[in-house]
Amino acid sequence: MSPSARSAALNRMHMAVKELMEQLAAVGSEEPEGLEDLKSAVDDVRLRLWGVLMAVNSPKDKGFGERFRLRRAGEILQGIMTDADGGRLSLTSKEAAELGVVAREMGRRVTEAHTGG
Secondary structure (H helix, E strand, C coil), rough: CCCCHHHHHHHHHHHHHHCCCCCCHHCCCCCCCCHHHHHHHHHHHHHHHHHHHHHHHHHHHHHHHHHHHHHHHHHHHHHHHHHCCCCCCCCCCHHHHHHHHHHHHHHHHHHHHHHHH
């Protein structure tokens, strides 16, 4: 596949993902048919994309991977807080308690890294 064809394919995929996100936002309480299969396929693509990004970026640019992981972790935590605030996610489970412990520890480490102490 030529670089221009690959770029066009990536553009189409990006638009399809945006359209799907809009469609999913409109889903009611009934799970659309095939959603679990789609989730598995998207997870597989995500892992393959991560592999390509890591292969393309040289070891000297490890900052790219670090920034990507931290940004993604922040997005996930923000989504969890939004869902909890909206009553769509309960924070009473064992997993939620474990997340709280890890999030507090991460916050402490980030603060130390920024303050030098």
